[in-house]
Amino acid sequence: MPLRCLLALVGGLVLAAAFEPIGWAWLMPPAIAALVLSVRGLGPRRAWLPSLLFGLTFTYAVMVWMRSVGTDAWIGMCGVEAAFFVPLGLGLSWSLRLRAWPVWTALWWVGIETLRSGFPFSGMPFGRLAYATAGTPWAEALPYVGMVGTGFLVALTGTTLAWVLVTVRSHPRAAVAVVAALAVVTLLPALAPFRVTQQGSTTVAAVQGDVPGTGLDVPSVHREVTANHVDLTRDLAEAVAAGEQPPVDFVVWPENSTAVDPFTDPGIHAGIVAASDAVDVPIIVGGVSTDPLDDTQVLNQGIVYEPGLGSGDRYTKRHPVPYGEYIPFRGSSLIPSTYGKLRMVPRDMVRGTSLEPLRVAGVRVADAICFDVAYDDGIAGQVARGAQLVTVQTSNAMFSRTSQLDQQFEISRLRALETGRWVVVAAINGISGIVSPDGEVVASVPRRQQGVLVETVGLSTTLTPAVRIGLWPGRLALVFLLVHTIVVVLAYRRRRRGDRPVDVRSERGGTR
Template sequence: MPLRCLLALVGGLVLAAAFEPVGLAWLMPPAIAALIFSVRGLRPGRAWIPSLLFGITFSYAVMVWMRAVGTDAWIAMCAVEAAFFVPLGVGLSWSLRLRAWPVWTALWWVGIETWRSGFPFSGMPFGRLVYASADTPWADALPWIGTTGVSFLIALTGTTLAWLVLQVRSPSRRAYAVVGALAVVTVAPLLVPFHVEESGTTTVAAVQGNVPGTGLDVVAVHREVSANHVRMTEQLAAAVAAGEEPAPDFVVWPENSTAVDPFTDPEVGAGIVSASDAIGVPIVVGGMSNDPLDEANVLNQGIVYRPGLGSGDRYTKRHPVPYGEYIPFRGSLIPSSYGKLRLVPRDMVRGTSLEPLRVGEVRVADAICFDVAYDEGISGQVARGAQLVTVQTSNAMFSLTGQLGQQFEISRLRAQETGRWVVVAAINGISGVVRPDGHVVASIPARREGVLVETIGLSSTLTPAVRLGVWPARFSLAFLIGHTAFVLVTYRQRRRRADRSDDQSEERGTTA
C-alpha cells in the first residue's frame, strides 16, 4: 500500500502539470495510468485511499491559483474537490474486475468529472481533462463529440495505456488491435476535420482597460477602471476617424468595466453614453446592475448600449461564484462577517436565459468569466442562433496566477467545440480573438492595456457537439447511477444466495 499511495500522489501532480501554466498535455495519459495502477487489485473498501491521495495532489496543484482569494478558501474548496475521488476509487475498483475495463474505468472518470463540475453550488469545472487538450489531436475532436466526449477520449487513452503496459509480458494480437483502434479514433478528427461555413463577417473591437495600482482589486479603483475603458474607446473612435483603424461594428468591454449600476450612477452612465456616441456603434458593457425584483441582490450582466438609444439586450451571468459573488445559505453555514465574505454584502442572482444578445445585426453568445467553463451556456446560445461568442471576464484577482492561462485555454476550446469565432475581453488580461480552429489571431497579455480590432467570421453551422448539448454529460451521470445500482443489486443477490446456502448446510447438519 505505501508504494501505491506514493504512485497516486505523484500521479496527481503529474496530471496537474498537464494544465496551464505548465501545459504539458501529453502527461494526461500516463497520469491516468498511474491512478489505475495504484488502485488495481484493491478491494473497494481500500481502493478509495490511493484515489483520494491522487485527488488531493491534483486538486490542490491545478487550482493553486485559488490562494489569491485566500489560503482558507483554497484549502476548503480543494478539499471538497478531492472528496470526489473517493467514489472514483470505489468505481475504478468495481470496473477493473470487468472485461473491457479500460472503457468502464474511463467512463467512471468522466462521470465523476461531470458530477464535480455541477455540484455543489454549480460545481467547479476547472481541471476537466478536456481543458488541458488545446493544440492536441484530442481537441480536434471537439466539434464532433464535445467536451465530455473529449474528456472520455483522453481518459480512455490513459486507461488503455495502463492495459497495454500490463500486456507487455504477454503481447497479443488483441492488444495491438485495441491500441490501433484507439489511435484511429484519436487521429480521425485530423483526417476528417469539421467544416464550418461562414455566412458573413463583422468587425469587433475588444477593450482591455487594465486596473490601476497593483491590478488586483477592481472594486477599490472601479471608477478609474470605468474611466479607462471610456478613454480607450474614445481613442479608438479618434483612430477610426483618422483612418488608422478599421471601424468596428461593435465594441466589447470586459466584466466589471463598471462595478456599479450604470443606470443609477450618473457619472458612470454618462461615461458609457459618451463612449458609445463617440464610436458610433453598440458597446457590450460588462456591468453590475440592481436586481429589479429585489434591491438586496445584484445582477452581473453584459449590457448592449446603442449610440443615441441607450441600453438594449442583456445577458445575465449564469454561474456566479459561491462565496465570491454570493453566499449560499447566507448566515446559516458560515457567518457573512468571516474573512473576505464581508466583501460580499449582496448576493448575485444567476441568470436563466439562453437567448443570444442582439448586437446590431449580429446575434452573440455571451459568457461572463467562469461561465465559459460550463457547457450549457455557450452551446445553448449557439444552438439558438448565435453567430459568434464573446467572453467578458474580470479575473484581475488572479492576474499573477495560472488561472488566466487556464481560462483562456477554455475559451480557445469553446471556439473549436462550437465552430464559432470567440472574442475575449478581459479587464487586465488575457484578451484575445480566437478562430473556430482554436488558433489565436491576436491577444493582449496580462497587466497591459490595449484594444484589439479584428474582422470576425460569422456562422450558423451547428456542430454535432452543439446538437448533442449536455446529453453526453447526462449519460455519464446515468452510467454512474446504473453501474452503482447494478453492483449493489448483484452484491445483495450474492449475499442472499450465500445465506440460503448456509441455511441449507445447517439443515443438512442438523438432519445428520
C-alpha cells in the same frame, strides 16, 4: 500499499502539469494510467485511498491559483473537489473486474468529472481533461463530441495505456492491435476536421482597460477602471476617424468595466454613453446592476449600449461563484457571512436563466461572463438558438498573477473549436484575445496591459454535432455511474444473502 499510494500521489502531480502554466498535455495518459495501476487489484474498501491521494495532489496543484482568494478558500474548495475521487476509486475498483475495463474506467472518470463540474452549488469545472487539449489531436474531436466526449477520449487513452502495460508481456499482438485502434479513433477527427460555413463577417473591437495600482482590487478603483475603458474607446473612435483603424461594428468591454450599477450612477452612465456616442456603434458593457425584483440582490450582466438610445439587450451571468459572488445559506451558522473576505459580498448575485443570444449591430451574439465559459450549458445553448459569434467578458483581476488566466483563456480557445464560432475575449486586465473557429489566437493583449484589439471575424449559423447533442453526453455518463452502482449494490446484496447459513430445521418444516 505504500507504493500504490506513492504512485497515486505522483500521478496527481503529473496530471496537474498537463494544464497551464506548464501545459504538457501529453502527460494526461500516463497520469491516468498511474491512477488505474494504483487501484488495480484492490477491493472497494481499499481502492478509495490511492484514488483520494491522486485527487488531493491533482486538485491542490491545478487550482493553486485559488490561494489568491485566501489559503482557507484554497484548502476548503480543493478538499471538496478531492473528495470526488473517493467514489471514483470505488468505481475504478468495480470496473477493473470487467471485460473491456479500459472503457468502463474511462466512463467512470468522465462521469465523476461531470458530477464535480456541477455539484455542489454550481460545481468547479476547472481541471477537466478536455481543458488541457488545446493544440493536440484530441482537440479536433471537440466539434464532434464536445467537452465530455473529448475528455472520454483522453481518459480512454490513459486507461488503455494501463491495460497495455499489464498485458503486453502475455499478449503483445493484442496490445499492438488495441493501441493501433485507439490511435485511429483519436486521430480520425484531426484527419477529417469539422468544416464551418462562414456566412458574412463583422468587425469587432475588444477593450482591455487594465486595473490601476496592484491590479488585484477592482472595487477600490472601479471609477478609474471605467474611465480607462471610456478613454480607450474614445481613442479608438479617433483612430477610426483618422483612418488608422478600420470602422468597427461594435465594441466589447470586459466584466466589471463598471463595478456599480450604470443605471443609478450618473457619472458612470454618462461615461458609457459618451464612449458609445463617440465610437457611434454599440458597446457590450460588463456591469453589475441591482435586481429590479429585489434590491438586496444584484445581477452580473453584459449590457448592450446603443449610441443615442442607451441600453438594449442584456445577458445575465448563469454561474455566479459561490462564496465569491453570493453566499449559500446566507444567515445560517454553517459559514457566517461575516467570516473573512465574505464580508466583501454584502449582496447575493442572482443566477441568469436566459439562453437567448444578444442582438448587437445586426449580429446574434452568445455571451459568457468569466467562469461561465467553463460550463457546457451557456455558450452552446445560445449557439443552438442562433448565435453567430461568441464573446467572453471576464474580470479575473484577483488572479492576474496566477495561472488561472492561462487556464481560462485555454477554455475560451476550446469553446471556439467546440461551437465552430469566432470567440472574442475582453478581459479587464488580461488575457484578452480573438480566437478563430480552429482555436488559433489571431490577436491578444497580455496581462496587466492596456490595449484594443480590432479584427474582422466570420459569422456562422452552422451547428456542430457537439452543439446539437448539447448536455446529453454528460447526462449519459451520470446515468452510467448510477446504473453501475445499483448493479454492484444489488449483486453484493445477493451474495450476502447467499452466504447466510441455512436454518436446517426451518428447511425441514420445524422440529417434532
